[in-house]
Amino acid sequence: MNLYLIRLGEISLKGMNRNFFEKKLKNNIKLKIHPHRSLLTREKGRFYLYVDKSCPEEIVIKTLQTTFGVVGFSKAIVCDKDWDTIVSNAKALIENEPFADGAGTFKVECRRSDKSFFMNSYQIESELGGVVLDRYPDMKVKVKNPEKELRIEVREKVYLYTSPVPGPGGLPVGTAGKGLLLLSGGIDSPVAFWRMAKRGLKQDCLYFHAYPYTSDMALQKVKDLARIVAPYNQGTNLIVVNFTETELWIKDHSKEEEHTLMMRACMMKVANKIAKARACKVLVTGEALGQVASQTLESMCFTNSMSEIPVLRPLVAMDKEEIISTARQIGTFETSILPYDDCCVIFSPKHPLVRPEVEQEKKSYSEMNIEELLDKCVSEAEEFEISYHV
């Protein structure tokens, strides 16, 4: 079996609850590596992940890079306490990341709990340092804050590994309960999804489709976005609501400047009904304060008033550039900017209300008499299961 050492961050600081977080993390990792056999043990604040040799390394790496709770990981080699074997394994290990570029500074660090081993820590470090320098003559030894490390532990067996590749950090998904994300085809909502998943919130996604006013390509784009972020969330369910009739009703039964607000209100109402049915305790949106007319403080107060459960807005204080930077990092940006609009221009008022008055808008909403239509939306919603596989 192949061995990986996994560094845990915040969850190793948990007190009585630590087991709960660790168990969730173990399950999350094992689920993604399945059907390949894997075994996880905990030792000295780390996880030792043993994976069946049949599992491609790429899957393990992608799994660890998309599983929240993993702060860093490195591939390790376990071997017998025979010096020639140790050297040949060290040589093999430094052919991979982070040593593969053969440049920069490094050190070798040894822990020798088996004091019967014939070399002491200093000797082991010197000898293996020589192995690295023979292979990469351009590298330099630096004991304080090196760029790369080769570590060796001499215990009942010998463990060799390199400095860790960063993981995504955060808390294991599922430890914070369940929420419902309002997913559009834009840049923001997939980032909001990712941010909440990072704090352990498991999420389902809700998309409002208005065919023929929005194209099936827009729906495909949303499915693609859900597929990109789903591994971070251990898979997700995409619920697609047919919103065409609702949008047309809003257009005919409200003032033009209120169209967007009424649409947001209806989305909140539908989202609440779906959240309730799926035991989701919160709604998540990709809104950022002041980004567009429906995201002013007043508009947010109004949309909040239409929701019985809390609305979390993880991007509320982020600049567009910061959001874009995260979108690029998680790989959703290129899909988000595909030119398939998720709202048709005929439903977008030329001069939307930017500072709505909550009570007045609530009155406008109830005057639309739209509840029956919204119930129909919920009952006819389609669901797509999006896999957690990386």
Place this chain on the structure above:
Amino acid sequence: MYYFDWTATSPISQNSLKTYCEVASQYIGNPSSTHPLGVKAKERLEAERSYTASVLGVKPSEIYFTSGGTESDSIILSSFLNSPSPGEIITTGIEHSAILEWKKTLETAGWTFTALTCPGGYLDPETLKEALNEKVRMVCFMKVNNVTGTILDTKTLVRTVRDYEKKAGRKIHIHCDAVQALGKIPFNPASEDMDSAAFSAHKFCGPRGVGILYCRSKAIASLSRGGGQEKGLRPGTENLAAICAMNTALKDSIAHLDSIFEEILGYRRKIEKAALVSGYTLISPSCDSNLAYSPYIINICSKPIPSEVFLRVMSDKGFCLSAGSACSSNSRGKAESVLAAMNIDHSIRMSSIRISMGSTTTEEEVNLLCTALASASRELGIIRN
């Protein structure tokens, strides 16, 4: 599906396909080879060239076989990059992108590239006259506009240029993109005194990837290099089967040109009437006007519904149409800019729908289209501008 997007491409005719298969299997030699099979292919190629020339009323030596309209246009425009002293090229803002996309390249090489506006889809000879100056080396305009079907008064436009030439004492090359004209309306580039013209086979039921360049000017030189085929203007092994298939399609089109034109004109009237009754606005010229237009293309406005939404609805009803503009597809702005150069209002451009017909369009299909236009209008709330 009912096909009303003939301007984009037409279905290959059975005769054309048959010719393609026959020639492809019977003429295996390369026309440049000197063995008997090569000679046989060369003879056939030259016979085809003579036929094409006879249809266009020009000399065989002025016919070059290319890969289509875009390449034919590009050979002419790129040729000006060879000039050591850049001047000005005048064209219209309603040209196909095969012409307009040369703007950047030619400007980088020091040329002035002027695209004149064409209110309503027509280039006013007076506008052209005012734009002509001593720097102009080339004037380029289309015969039939591919977005609205307007027919430009090319005879007067050519005369305007030739009159100016006499005054200025300097030759100006006149090129015409006649891709939507050949096989549909009578067109003779030589009698119109043009120097070059571009044509494409797949617009008149020939195969894709083959076209014609008529060019009588000796000053045009290709940027492509190769084996010297087509007198070096379009090097590369000739696509003999496709050339023969194109001529078969051309022969059929020319043989029935008048009868099909009359038939299509009737359909055009019917569609126009149905569209107006159902609340659509006409972007193309009306049948009742005195303006010159090709009945094969009619452009209507589905305001306030954006083109792409309207196309989806019509597609669900089984009709293949095309957008005069595309507000959120990858072709954003192409046809849109053509309509803008016609001085058509933005809100109308965003709801422009192109319906185009061809030789095998049937009355039944047209009747079904008219019914579908009416029902789409009711469903979507189309409002006359």
